[in-house]
């Protein structure tokens with residue numbers, strides 16, 4: 001068992017922190033393809049990668065095996081995500097303990113979304129209602145685990161106002177979070193305003209902007225609708241013009257993301273979390289551009 005480095009240590013590095021997010025594929029067979037993508041990405045040394053946890057805990061076993069292979073076979077720093085969805089406290093405790101024993105020292109703690117077909121999140125009986133409950137639970141069990149939490153520059157879709165969403169963020173922070181990773185956004189102004197609003201609440205944790213390179217127009221429309229992030233008209237028009245040519249769409253998406261990353265780092269963001277949609281090529285281009293390679 002090799003113990004992983006807490007991400008809080010990585011914030012001490014001189015260079016910007018670059019991380020890549022993967023989601024477990026639908027089938028165990030496709031995990032090999034994903035591990036190959038991770039191997040390619042590992043050649044440009046991301047500081048860490050994160051592995052999502054399916055809605056309702058639906059990919060629990062695949063998430064665990066993807067995380068393990070990325071840690072042991074590819075040699076990456078891995079931050080598994082956990083959600084409150086579909087698990088009791090006892091079940092969550094057992095999973096978290098087993099991850100701890102395997103050497104993980106970073107966890108992204110989330111509430112989770114409602115499973116497909118259900119309109120609202122409902123906590124499992126004996127489970128947790130909010131991510132803040134999960135943060136406190138993990139911290140109580142393993143104080144040395146470094147916990148990331150989600151932040152929403154354009155407000156969480158269910159929050160009645162930005163103010164109430166910031167109140168909720170403060171509860172998560174006070175429960176023991178170490179850093180905030182944001183939902184994807186396409187206009188940096190939203191991030192800068194969010195950072196100011198978070199700071200005005202007395203929260204001084206690192207806030208890592210989450211950036212998704214557009215890879216396909218239909219896909220990004222679906223994603224932005226789900227998370228209620230705005231797809232700027234200027235970007236949508238450029239993408240629409242070349243919609244029938246996937247490589248041109250990808251190129252426009254990656255170049256937009258590169259410009260975002262350059263400005264974010266120039267203006268003081270501690271790094272960038274790349275929602276790479278399991279694709280190595282775009283992630284590598286973005287990491288290299290961010291590092292000036």
Ligand SMILES: Cc1cc2nc3c(=O)[nH]c(=O)nc-3n(C[C@H](O)[C@H](O)[C@H](O)COP(=O)(O)OP(=O)(O)OC[C@H]3O[C@@H](n4cnc5c(N)ncnc54)[C@H](O)[C@@H]3O)c2cc1C
Nearest residue numbers: 052053081110111112113130131150156158159165168183
């Ligand atoms: C970086 C990142 C990674 C993600 N990874 C995953 C993943 O792996 N798997 C997955 O299923 N989903 C993932 N998500 C999506 C996430 O689960 C959803 O956005 C979910 O709807 C909210 O999760 P949360 O942790 O922000 O919840 P919370 O912080 O609990 O907030 C949920 C809602 O409740 C409100 N709220 C919170 N606490 C309180 C309180 N005490 N009182 C009143 N209201 C409160 C908030 O304002 C918000 O509207 C991710 C999102 C991000 C940004």
